[in-house]
Amino acid sequence: MLPSPSFPPVILLAGPTAVGKTQLALEIAHRLGTEIINCDSMQVYRYMEIGTAKPTQEERALVPHHLLDVADPDEPFDAARYAELARPVIESLQNRGKMPLVVGGTGLYMKVLTRGICPAAPRDPAIREQLRRELEEHGLERLHQELGRVDPEAGRRLHPHDRQRVLRALEVQRLTGIPLSCWQSQHRFQQTIYRTVKIFLYRDRNVLYERINRRVRQMLEQGLVAEVRRLLAMGYGPELKSMQAVGYKQLAAHLLGACPLASAVSDMERATRHYARRQLTWFRGDSEFRWVQADDWQGILEWLNRTATS
């Protein structure tokens, strides 16, 4: 799968949370006569509307959206699955001569979509369970030591406190008998699958933080608390990955009696800021993204016209 120059390029529109991706995406999609492919790890879940700032039904009526509502909140979902679902959509759009517009803030999903992922085995529930038990019994230090033995490179690279990655590395090693770092050395994100045009929307940090606070307030006015209550009532508990999402996590804690609403809200604001910061760090690392001021629609559209059609 090499990038085919005859195919329309894939436009990637990224940016930190609350920067204004959705609105601009609608405009771009409208101008280019194309469709939007969501690249937000939380908007893929059903029933999570307000807190994920998912495009509304009205917005979706204006421009077709893909990869929204493709999983239940308790369904396993990850970057590989995302890419698996998004690729056929991209192809289908390209076959119709359209430039797929991938929009979202989930850096890893974009990376895996455009560059693939190492073919190490997916998550295995049985081994996970076993690892969880060992973690409880012996502690993380011990597991990290084991990793150092079976996969010295990963052991060196991974911080002993990084529970998630240490467990994942052990999982792969046990499942396949091959160290994760070997799998990874086979796949270094070198190959690009599509011809892409990458845009990263940014704003002054203080302005972004103000927008975040404002949007949190709006979400609450729109009934985010009720939405979270509904999810809990449907049996989607706070332990689910989907329920770790910013906003859902804090409000679920409040609804379950852990803290007053006011502190849940300020926790949510802070978590959103932290998230935005991490997004900035992530995308700074990908020099192919062109950073553009989020208000400069005119400039963006002109630049897109030049670049995407050249």
Place this chain on the structure above:
RNA sequence: GGAGAGGUACCCGAGUGGCCAAAGGGAGCAGACUGUAAAUCUGCCGGCGAAGCCUUCGGAGGUUCGAAUCCUCCCCUCUCCA
């Protein structure tokens, strides 16, 4: 007016003579990231900087070899009594 309590770095807060540029937490900033990624994890955090130096603990004095810590006066905040 009287009786107490207190003022510590952006915030909260520990520290009661040297081991204090000052615990801890939060915020903030920077970074890492290959199947949980809105997750997980790391570092920095008075100033300049290599060592080291310089300015900090409400303000001004004082005691002491040495003060955030002790004394004096002043300013401010809070609680209670009037």
